[in-house]
Amino acid sequence: MAMLPERYTTTVESVQVRSTCHHLDNYKELRLLVTGKTGEGKSTLVNGILGKVVAKEGASRERCTTKVEEYHKKIHGVPVTVFDSPGLQDATGNEDQYLNDMRKKCQNLSLVLCCTKMTNNRLKDDDKNAIIKLTTTFGQRFWEHAILVLTFANTENVSRRDDRDEDEGPEPDYDDDAAWKELGKKRFKGRVKKWKDGFHKFLIDEVGIREDIVERIPV
Numbered sequence: 001m002a003m004l005p006e007r008y009t010t011t012v013e014s015v016q017v018r019s020t021c022h023h024l025d026n027y028k029e030l031r032l033l034v035t036g037k038t039g040e041g042k043s044t045l046v047n048g049i050l051g052k053v054v055a056k057e058g059a060s061r062e063r064c065t066t067k068v069e070e071y072h073k074k075i076h077g078v079p080v081t082v083f084d085s086p087g088l089q090d091a092t093g094n095e096d097q098y099l100n101d102m103r104k105k106c107q108n109l110s111l112v113l114c115c116t117k118m119t120n121n122r123l124k125d126d127d128k129n130a131i132i133k134l135t136t137t138f139g140q141r142f143w144e145h146a147i148l149v150l151t152f153a154n155t156e157n158v159s160r161r162d163d164r165d166e167d168e169g170p171e172p173d174y175d176d177d178a179a180w181k182e183l184g185k186k187r188f189k190g191r192v193k194k195w196k197d198g199f200h201k202f203l204i205d206e207v208g209i210r211e212d213i214v215e216r217i218p219v
Contacts, residue, residue, distance in 0.1 A: 030080045033106045035134065036115035037126050038087025041151030045115060046071065046084045055084050067098075068105045088130040099137045111145050118150035118191070121164065122198055128206070135207055143209050148199050148219040156191065158184035164191045195219055 032049065034042045043055035050073050069084040083106050086098040114134075116127050123131075134142060159180065161167065165187050172179035196219040203209040203217070 028079070030075070030078055030110045031083070031106075031108060032080065032111045032113060033083045033085060033102070033109050034113045034115065035085045035102070035130075036088065036149075037130055040087070040115040040117055042087070042115050043084060045113060045149060045151065046082050049075075049080070049082055051075075068101050070105070088126075088133065095133065099133060103137055109142075109145055111147060112142060113147050113149050115149045115151050118153040118195065119155055121162075121191075122195070123202055128202065131203070132207055135209070140209055140213060143203065143213050143217060146217050148195070148217060150192065150195060150219065153188075156188060158187040158191075161187070164194050166190055192219060 034046050034049075036042050046055045047053050050071055054071050055069060067086065071082045071084065073080050073082075083102070085102050085106075086094075088095055088098065114131070116123065120127075161171070167183065167186065172183060199219060200214045200217065203214045204211055
């Protein structure tokens with residue numbers, strides 16, 4: 001079986017930290033649902049969580065998937081079940097079928113990992129439609145255990161200022177590596193915060209999720 005590329009390491013560590021924040025010690029089993037639009041990196045995240053390549057990656061694969069895939073592994077002695085869901089908003093007309101399959105199989109969830117590309121800068125209409133349908137299918141409590149996962153974050157170009165960045169004035173000298181590193185960190189953190197603020201605002205204002213639930217959703 002293919003081994004996991006090194007670039008997945010941070011994904012595993014991040015999910016393990018988030019799991020602890022969501023009271024992993026209280027679970028005899030950890031049940032994770034990975035969901036989102038087609039082509040948003042869901043299967044890559046599944047492979048990252050499990051530490052090996054079990055799910056085929058790529059948008060073409062996701063368009064052919066019409067059922068929830070289920071994977072099992074013990075992590076730090078805790079049985080983990082990961083549900084890899086079909087891509088939503090894939091223009092096949094099968095979305096109701098996908099959601100019904102998810103509702104039947106994905107019960108008693110510990111964590112919900114909602115994937116969207118960080119490089120999209122903000123929620124697209126397809127993202128919003130998928131979120132609304134997930135809420136209609138599972139109810140508000142679905143979001144009590146949710147995390148917004150910004151995929152493809154490693155491709156963010158923090159060396160180029162865009163309209164999400166708040167830094168003003170001249171940039172560091174070309175060869176000042178330390179200053180560029182600090183500026184890159186600042187821009188990256190700022191962009192993540194804008195994602196979080198926009199995501200939370202959408203859930204409260206347009207989906208109608210209670211504010212006390214939304215405030216606990218990490219990004």
